[in-house]
Amino acid sequence: MDSKDIALWMQSELDKHGCIYQDDAVDHAIKAGGETLLRENADGNFVLGRSILTEFRKLNANDVVWVKPEKYWRYRVPEDEPGRDASG
Numbered sequence: 318m319d320s321k322d323i324a325l326w327m328q329s330e331l332d333k334h335g336c337i338y339q340d341d342a343v344d345h346a347i348k349a350g351g352e353t354l355l356r357e358n359a360d361g362n363f364v365l366g367r368s369i370l371t372e373f374r375k376l377n378a379n380d381v382v383w384v385k386p387e388k389y390w391r392y393r394v395p396e397d398e399p400g401r402d403a404s405g
Contacts, residue, residue: 318351324372336391339365
């Protein structure tokens with residue numbers, strides 16, 4: 318399991334459900350043996366490592382936004398401002 322495999326799984330889940338939560342992606346990475354691709358945040362929780370995020374961005378750079386408060390990605394809607402982060 319490498320970063321690209323996890324990113325492709327994330328994209329598949331996004332296509333099926335319209336969003337993908339970071340916790341679900343982290344759980345998938347751990348179960349698939351990709352724990353070394355994760356990092357620990359300041360709160361001591363595992364989050365996706367930079368290599369996974371880079372691969373995921375390559376798949377959907379202009380079509381997906383990150384919703385920070387709830388920690389998930391979703392498809393962009395007309396109300397979203399330019400950039401990768403949803404504005405509210």
